[in-house]
Amino acid sequence: MVNGTSLTVIQMNDSHAYFDLHQEMFWQGGQAVYRPAGGYARIATLVKQIRAESQGRVLFCDCGDTLHGTYPALETQGEALIPILNSLGLDAMTAHWEFAYGPATFKQRAAELGYPMLAINVYDQATKERLFPPYSVKEIGGLRIGLVGIASNIVDKTMPPSYSEGLEFTLGREELPPIIDVLRTQEKVDLIILISHLGFSQDLQLLSEVQGIDICLSGHTHNRLNKPVLQGKTLVIQSGCHGSFLGRLDLEFEDKQIVDYRHELIEVEGDINPDPAVDDLIRQALAPYQDKLSTVVGKTATALNRATMLETTMDNFLLQALLENTGAQLAFSNGWRFGAPIIPGEVTVNDLYNMIPMNPPISTVELTGEEIVAMLEENLERTFARDPYDQMGGYVKRSLGFNAYIKIENPPGQRVQQVFVGDERLQLGRNYPTAFVTEQGVAHKYGRNRQQHTERSIEALRAYLARHRPLRAELRGTFVAV
Structure with a gap:
């Protein structure tokens, strides 16, 4: 029996390969204002601080749109990001624009990550096998946690054919209930977290139809949610884009049931001291392109x-x-x-x-x-x-x-x-x-x-x-x- 357990969930979504500090837009007094934000080295600093505060009882998940979006990312087909992402201590992710390099290259990039790429809804057309595992299980502070991934379902519907060659994508609404059942009955998990790139509206619709998800980390639509949305019994958060924000959800448990939570949308402010080791990895990744891009x-x-x-x-x-x-x-x-x-x-x-x-x-x-x-x-x-x-x-x-x-x-x-x-x-x-x-x-x-x-x-x-x-x-x- 676990009493008085806590867990902190950190979300990153739609960072779009923004390696370093960049301008971000904010609404203030009815007008747009701009200030520098973001960068994986500043994200690393924040995550280390949160881990220290939470005594290591932390899950850090990425909802995708990570390996694509800037020149160095495209020039290396996402490879330039791998050492940086692996240094952040992520636990799992799902995907969308990652498919832009083609299924074979994306699968290679996913294999280079030190954490699982998850998707219940992406299939090989020929074999009908899933391209990636549907879920993974983590144990933290006496809690067994099931992480389920749903990739963007529009890759084979609205994007260039090369992105989805040989693949088919579903919404995941048929696959999700059996996965929840497996996690509860066979894996004996206490908490199920959905890592989704369907989009905020789609996630709310899905969660209105499917019961049993405790936390939904939503991506794709770049919403900056300043407080969680409760859909049924599921807490839903989404945390902006470009790596300019992290979502932090602190959960309190009694007898393995959530009894309280606190949420914060954290701005990755420009004056945060970048983590030196991650900053060095970023400098190495960007160096070959610096003269051209500047x-x-x-x-x-x-x-x-x-x-x-x-x-x-x-x-x-x-x-x-x-x-x-x-x-x-x-x-x-x-x-x-x-x-x-x-x-x-x-x-x-x-x-x-x-x-x-x-x-x-x-x-x-x-x-x-x-x-x-x-x-x-x-x-x-x-x-x-x-x-x-x-x-x-x-x-x-x-x-x-x-x-x-x-x-x-x-x-x-x-x-x-x-x-x-x-x-x-x-x-x-x-x-x-x-x-x-x-x-x-x-x-x-x-x-x-x-x-x-x-x-x-x-x-x-x-x-x-x-x-x-x-x-x-x-x-x-x-x-x-x-």
């Missing part, structure tokens, strides 16, 4: 961020560059959430790769007005679907060259009210020359005369900065919720 390529008068759902200044910069590069009338990219802010002042190559680390080629296509409306309706449904399981990640598709008036609460296919291109209403039968990046910008099923150009995104961004000094990329009211 090169100044322009100035911005606009604070660039991706913190708003309908339109962002960061993506307006990208889209303005696409329009100028191609001479197209309209431009589209994906509603990415990742990308640390760029404050007014100098812009470096590193800033550009943080915006769009994949550096995809620029493409053009001709779209009819009817196709544009259909594409917008599809995207709005994937963003605002009433059924959380139909929400497919990211914010509203980043767009430029038109103004769309939308009703978010309307049913699927009925959200777009009016669209104007300049002063004219969108003509359904007319062709509009359009620039875009990635299939998430314009899917293959739309348009004709599709061309992939030789110039890539970073080149276009650099050229635009050279011609526009300083850069201005303010919000234009592309989407207006009415």
Whole structure:
């Protein structure tokens, strides 16, 4: 019998390979303010402090989007992060953008980690075997703890085919109850923690259907939860992005039952002393790229961020560059959430790769007005679907060259009210020359005369900065919720 036991759970989610200090955006007095935050060496310092306070009764879990998102990560297919992550003392993680390197490479990266990659919902199409273990069990302070992983389920649905080649992804709603039963009856665990990358809304829906999870560490949607959400009997937390925050959940037990808890969303502040050993690993990882990434390529008068759902200044910069590069009338990219802010002042190559680390080629296509409306309706449904399981990640598709008036609460296919291109209403039968990046910008099923150009995104961004000094990329009211 265990009485008076305590356990501290630490969450990191969506750090997107942000090795070191970077700008982060905060809302203050109704306005955006920026200050430096993050970095794995500062995270290491905080985790060591928490371990000391908690006498080692600590679980540290990562919800994924960790091995992808910055230039050094992509150049090494995640390998540059492995020594750093292994130094943090993590207990388990799950995944999303990690699949961008392809299943074989990702499996190799996972094998190099000193802790398990968990996913109940990713299968080999040929063998029907799971790609990763569904759970692991830890014993801490007399408690047996089951850790269950659910990876992002959208990898084979909305992302490039190479990410999921030979794999299939489920929601995990069918697999989770049997896993809970195994953990309770065979593994005899006292506590079950779900490490999820489904997204906050999806996690709440899943937990409304499946009983038996004690703690859900939620990822993917970059929510900064200042207090846990209680879904049934499950405590749910999520802790921002870019490694700018950690979530801390202190649990008190009597007879192996949670009787009290305290939660803190911890900002990884810039003035935290970085852990020397981890800081040295970071310096080694970044050294080969330092000269290239520190090169100044322009100035911005606009604070660039991706913190708003309908339109962002960061993506307006990208889209303005696409329009100028191609001479197209309209431009589209994906509603990415990742990308640390760029404050007014100098812009470096590193800033550009943080915006769009994949550096995809620029493409053009001709779209009819009817196709544009259909594409917008599809995207709005994937963003605002009433059924959380139909929400497919990211914010509203980043767009430029038109103004769309939308009703978010309307049913699927009925959200777009009016669209104007300049002063004219969108003509359904007319062709509009359009620039875009990635299939998430314009899917293959739309348009004709599709061309992939030789110039890539970073080149276009650099050229635009050279011609526009300083850069201005303010919000234009592309989407207006009415």
